[in-house]
Amino acid sequence: MARVYNFSAGPAILPEEVLQEAAVEMLDYKGSGMSVMEMSHRSKVFESIIKETEADLRKLMSIPDNYKVLFLQGGASQQFAMIPMNLMKNRKAAYIITGEWSKKAYEEGKNYGEVTEVASSADENFSYIPDCSNLDIPEDADYLYMCENNTIYGTKYQKLPDSKGHTLVADVSSCFLSEPVAVSDYGIIYGGVQKNIGPAGVVIVIIREDLIPEECLPGTPTMLKYKTHAKAESLYNTPPAYGIYICGKVFKWLLKKGGLAEMKAYNEKKAAVLYDYLDQSRLFQGNVRKEDRSLMNVTFATGSAELDDMFVKEAKAAGLDNLKGYRTVGGMRASIYNAMPIEGVEKLVEFMKDFEAKHGRP
Ligand SMILES: *Cc1c(COP(=O)(O)O)cnc(C)c1O
Numbered sequence: 001m002a003r004v005y006n007f008s009a010g011p012a013i014l015p016e017e018v019l020q021e022a023a024v025e026m027l028d029y030k031g032s033g034m035s036v037m038e039m040s041h042r043s044k045v046f047e048s049i050i051k052e053t054e055a056d057l058r059k060l061m062s063i064p065d066n067y068k069v070l071f072l073q074g075g076a077s078q079q080f081a082m083i084p085m086n087l088m089k090n091r092k093a094a095y096i097i098t099g100e101w102s103k104k105a106y107e108e109g110k111n112y113g114e115v116t117e118v119a120s121s122a123d124e125n126f127s128y129i130p131d132c133s134n135l136d137i138p139e140d141a142d143y144l145y146m147c148e149n150n151t152i153y154g155t156k157y158q159k160l161p162d163s164k165g166h167t168l169v170a171d172v173s174s175c176f177l178s179e180p181v182a183v184s185d186y187g188i189i190y191g192g193v194q195k196n197i198g199p200a201g202v203v204i205v206i207i208r209e210d211l212i213p214e215e216c217l218p219g220t221p222t223m224l225k226y227k228t229h230a231k232a233e234s235l236y237n238t239p240p241a242y243g244i245y246i247c248g249k250v251f252k253w254l255l256k257k258g259g260l261a262e263m264k265a266y267n268e269k270k271a272a273v274l275y276d277y278l279d280q281s282r283l284f285q286g287n288v289r290k291e292d293r294s295l296m297n298v299t300f301a302t303g304s305a306e307l308d309d310m311f312v313k314e315a316k317a318a319g320l321d322n323l324k325g326y327r328t329v330g331g332m333r334a335s336i337y338n339a340m341p342i343e344g345v346e347k348l349v350e351f352m353k354d355f356e357a358k359h360g361r362p
Helices: 016-024 044-061 075-087 102-109 226-231 241-256 259-279 305-317 342-359
Strands: 067-071 091-097 114-120 142-148 168-173 188-192 203-208 297-301 332-335
Touching: 016 241, 044 075, 044 241, 044 305, 067 091, 067 226, 075 168, 075 203, 102 142, 142 188, 203 226, 203 297, 203 332, 259 297, 259 342, 305 332, 305 342
Parallel strands: 091 114, 091 142, 142 168, 168 188
Antiparallel strands: 067 203, 188 203, 297 332
């Protein structure tokens, strides 16, 4: 078996223990005589899978009782429309633009009402998080929207914006379960699970109950109403059953590791291995402002597109895969999600040192 260290931004690395367990259960899930892929989502067996998965997530994140957990489809991108369709009572919302994903959400929001950009870091190619301590949010805005960890650029908010009493909506796709959060600080926390949790095809939405409206904007399809899924406990129609099952395994893996505080400590230790090296390297530079660095997505470059290309190719040959940066940033990106062991990051840094010795300035 030749598994590589997979630094992909998403779909991304999963814990090996989880994959092995799933392999063992592939043909016969706990004596049911069938795979989870083959069973009815209305069966007792699946019902217990989804219930336990939700219970474990609630335990991991200490989700208050007045928040619903929804397992949906359509990717994080579908939420860009679903959020305004459900929340835009006044047809107004405020957006903070810190990268491609928040920009896309903002553009989508325009289809439903008056959206205001209240802060942006576009002026420096999204290499920092703007000051959000005193935003000029329209009084009657229905929500303030943010993307908490910017997968493409490698920045993360170290402190939540002051929403001034407005509902805070956060896309946490690439930092989901990477550290503890206070769920009650948010109206909605949501993310596609294919970054830091499970296989593509599942979106988890954690929403405060009173935000689930009886009436959405006119014309909202049944499937895009939070109410539909909240009332049916995520079983209104066939859910992404196998993906939910794998998410459940990852939740158990995280609980076994000690929960999110432990994960945060491990993630900090892991990221420090790479950032400490970048800070003293004469060849590689980190792309973002130090105080806004992400623990999950680390972006860096040599300053020469040719050397960057060579680095990505040679790293792949050495078993360090998917290090190419996103096209709007260039250079490299190492996604070091929960499931990436510290050995993978250490091996990457060793490889970078060798590369620097060969190609760096003396
Ligand atoms: C990947 C990503 C998305 C898009 O997710 P899809 O599931 O492909 O729609 C949105 N937001 C963030 C922060 C992401 O990293």
